[in-house]
Amino acid sequence: MKLFYAPTSPYVRKVMAVAHETDLVDEIELLFSGTTPLAGDKELRSFNPLGKIPALVTDEAGCLFDSRVICEYLAAKGGNKKLFPPDGPSRWEVLAQQALGDGLLDAALLARYEIMMRPENQRSGEWRAAQLQKVTTALDRIEALLPTVGDTVTIGTITFGCALGYLDFRFPELEWHKNRPVAERWFGEFDERPAMAATRPREHVPA
CATH class of the missing domain: 3.40.30.10 (Glutaredoxin)
Known part of the structure; x- marks a missing residue:
C-alpha cells in the first residue's frame, strides 16, 4: 500500500x-x-x-x-472490529463521534486557510470567527461526551485525539484546555498511546 x-x-x-x-x-x-x-x-x-x-x-x-x-x-x-463496531447502537455512536471530530477539524482548517491562503485585503474576519465558533461548540460537546466514552479506542476517540492534537499544534492561542478538565485529562492520557505518540504532527523536513 x-x-x-x-x-x-x-x-x-x-x-x-x-x-x-x-x-x-x-x-x-x-x-x-x-x-x-x-x-x-x-x-x-x-x-x-x-x-x-x-x-x-x-x-x-x-x-x-x-x-x-x-x-x-x-x-x-487488519481484522480489528473494535475501531468500527458492527451494526447496532454502538456503531452509530462511534461514527457520530468521528463526524464530530472531523467537523471540528474541517472548521479549524477553514479558519487557518482564511489566514494562510488569502491576501490580507481579501480575508473575512466574520467568516473566520464563525468557523472558530464551530470549533468551540464542538469542543464543548466533546467535553460532555467523554465521561461516557471512557478508555475505549475507536475511530471516534482516535478522531477526538487527532482533533485536540491539531488544535495544540496550530491553534495554541485558543487554549482549548481551559474550562474543559475532562477533555484535558482524557487527552493527556490518550495522546500517550503508542499509535498517537508515533503520529503527532510535525513540519515536513525535505530529504
Whole structure:
C-alpha cells in the first residue's frame, strides 16, 4: 500500500494511528505530497481526482480517499472490529463521534486557510470567527461526551485525539484546555498511546 501524506495533516494522522492500531503500518509506503487548496499535486491527482490527502493506493481496492474510507478499510484489512463496531447502537455512536471530530477539524482548517491562503485585503474576519465558533461548540460537546466514552479506542476517540492534537499544534492561542478538565485529562492520557505518540504532527523536513 502507498499513502499520499503530509506530516501536518490531522486526517493523515487519523489514518496512520489506525495503521498502528491494526499493525499494518509496516505495510504502508509513505509518499509525501505538498498539495494545498491552491496548489495541486499532479501525481496525487492521477490517483485522487480531488487532489486531496490522505489517499491510499491499494492492490485490491484501487485508490481510496477520505480518511473515513481509508480508516475503515484498514480496520477491516487488519481484522480489528473494535475501531468500527458492527451494526447496532454502538456503531452509530462511534461514527457520530468521528463526524464530530472531523467537523471540528474541517472548521479549524477553514479558519487557518482564511489566514494562510488569502491576501490580507481579501480575508473575512466574520467568516473566520464563525468557523472558530464551530470549533468551540464542538469542543464543548466533546467535553460532555467523554465521561461516557471512557478508555475505549475507536475511530471516534482516535478522531477526538487527532482533533485536540491539531488544535495544540496550530491553534495554541485558543487554549482549548481551559474550562474543559475532562477533555484535558482524557487527552493527556490518550495522546500517550503508542499509535498517537508515533503520529503527532510535525513540519515536513525535505530529504
